Amino acid sequence: MQIDHGSRQPYYAQLVTGIEQDIAHGVLQPGEQLPSVREMARQHLLNPNTVSKAYKQLEAQQIIQTVPGKGTYVQAADSSLLQAELRERFTQIVKLAYQSGVSIAELHDWLDKTGEML
Structure with missing residues (x-):
């Protein structure tokens, strides 16, 4: 997944789309743990609040699930x-x-x- 820092699309939206595409293409599997908010922010040179916003949107869509104290995981697709x-x-x-x-x-x-x- 790549974040285009020159794009007009907001970073959080790019992150949401990238994770959705990685899941759709089998790069990310159900049950697989995603990087922490801080790690994802570091990997993509983003503010942790941006990553948090993307993760919250993906949770609202029931694409990922955060388990307090354990991490964030790809949910099994319904x-x-x-x-x-x-x-x-x-x-x-x-x-x-x-x-x-x-x-x-x-x-x-x-x-x-x-x-x-x-």
């Missing part, structure tokens, strides 16, 4: 929750594509090409 989140994000992307003039046929083509890469 497939129905994950599918609902994906459906919501997909709907947002389709709406944005529509507003940008992308046709449904083009979206189908993109999905087919992405599916071929997997």
